[in-house]
Amino acid sequence: MLRTGLCGSVRICAEEDALVGLSAHPADHELSEEQSHAVAGLVREELARRRISRQFLADQAKISLSTLEKALSGRRPFTLATLIRLEEALGVKLRHPEAKPAASPAAPVRPASPVGVAPEGLGSYSRPAVSWIEGVYLTLRPSFGDRRAIYAYRTEIRWDDAGSHLAFHEADRVDAAFTQHGSVSVPHQSGHIYLVTNTSGQYRMAVLGRPTITGEMHGILTTLQAGPGSQLTPVASPIVLVPMAAAGVPEFGRISPDQACHARYRDTLRRTVEESFARFLPVTAE
Numbered sequence: 001m002l003r004t005g006l007c008g009s010v011r012i013c014a015e016e017d018a019l020v021g022l023s024a025h026p027a028d029h030e031l032s033e034e035q036s037h038a039v040a041g042l043v044r045e046e047l048a049r050r051r052i053s054r055q056f057l058a059d060q061a062k063i064s065l066s067t068l069e070k071a072l073s074g075r076r077p078f079t080l081a082t083l084i085r086l087e088e089a090l091g092v093k094l095r096h097p098e099a100k101p102a103a104s105p106a107a108p109v110r111p112a113s114p115v116g117v118a119p120e121g122l123g124s125y126s127r128p129a130v131s132w133i134e135g136v137y138l139t140l141r142p143s144f145g146d147r148r149a150i151y152a153y154r155t156e157i158r159w160d161d162a163g164s165h166l167a168f169h170e171a172d173r174v175d176a177a178f179t180q181h182g183s184v185s186v187p188h189q190s191g192h193i194y195l196v197t198n199t200s201g202q203y204r205m206a207v208l209g210r211p212t213i214t215g216e217m218h219g220i221l222t223t224l225q226a227g228p229g230s231q232l233t234p235v236a237s238p239i240v241l242v243p244m245a246a247a248g249v250p251e252f253g254r255i256s257p258d259q260a261c262h263a264r265y266r267d268t269l270r271r272t273v274e275e276s277f278a279r280f281l282p283v284t285a286e
Contacts, residue, residue: 029079029080030077030078030079031077031078031079031080031083032077033074033077035077035078036071036074036077036078037074039071039078039083039086039094039095040071040072040074040078042092042094043057043072043086043090043094044072046090046092046162050090050161050162052160052162054068054069054072056162056181057086057089057090057162059181060089060160060162060163061082061085061086061088061089062085062089063082063085063086067082068082083095089162089163090162091161091162091163091164116128116164117164118164118165118166118186119163119164119165121185122165122166122183122184122185122186123185123186123187123188124188125165125166125186125188127159130166130184130186131159132211133157133166133184133186133193134157134158134159134166135156135157135243135244136154136155136156136157136243136244137154137155137156137157137217137241137242137243137244138152138154138241138242138243138244138247138250139152139153139154139155139170139239139240139241139242140152140239140240140242140265140268140269141221141237141238141239141240141269142237142238142269143254144225144235144237145254146254146256148256148257149254149255149256149257150254150255150262150265150266150269151174151253151254151255152250152251152252152253152254152255152265153170153171153172153173153174153252153253154170154171154172154244154250154252155168155169155170155171155195155241156168156169156170156171157184163183165183165184166183166184166186167181167182167183167184168180168181168182168183168184168195169181172252172253173252174252174253174254178226180197180204181197182195182196182197182198182204183195183196183198184196191209191210192207192208192209192210192219193207193208193209193210193217193219194206194207194208195208202224204221204222204223204224205221205222205223206219206220206221206222206239207219207220207222207278208239208241209277209278214243214246215242215243215245215246216240216241216242216243216246216268216271217240217241218238218239218240218271218272218275218277218278219238219239219240219272219277219278220236220237220238220239220278221236221237221238221239222234222235222236223235223236236280238269238272238273238277238278238280239272240268240269240271240272242268
């Protein structure tokens, strides 16, 4: 602020001076250029070794892809908060003694699950105990847009080394923009299998029973159906995952009644309800 008097203008900087020397929150502490360069090299090495994409790592670490890309390219330094999230997602230490910010106190890090064991929130299962779930599946559900059609796509379930749990990824969807990927929960109590997508708190989930003798997993899908404009409506439908080895020559997309595979897909999907793998309760008149 300027105070004007007989002797000219005098700049008053008391408020600005009071702010000098106040440090940012420790979690916002930026690493030096040398430290950031070393961390970027370690992260790129882990990405290559695990064969995972930068988008997948960003999702697991709950940071934006833009933040990760800029830090890896050297356009911005890593912050302590980002570094901790990446360490938790990868399950490895990225901070060497020389890479620790000097003025930052040690940040608490959640204890990681043992290698090869899923987090408690996903059922605490070991990889050998769920290896029978891993594979590629033909996925069938009713079409939301055409009552007579069946929607078919591919779902792959694999062990995610970075997160130490099973993960699923969809592919060959006609509506590619809505392709899902997420975590697999296998709690001991119910014996059911949950395919869970959590995007910024928005959930989509499939609850599947254990495989039949032919390897099929039947269950219920709960999601949001896209309507006109930005309208989203909660919807539930039967769903079945058929091992690709038992699916013959699969066809993907919106399967109409005039296609050769429609009857076979329809009968497989009907079993979900007819054989009580899942139930949809009606609202009675009285």
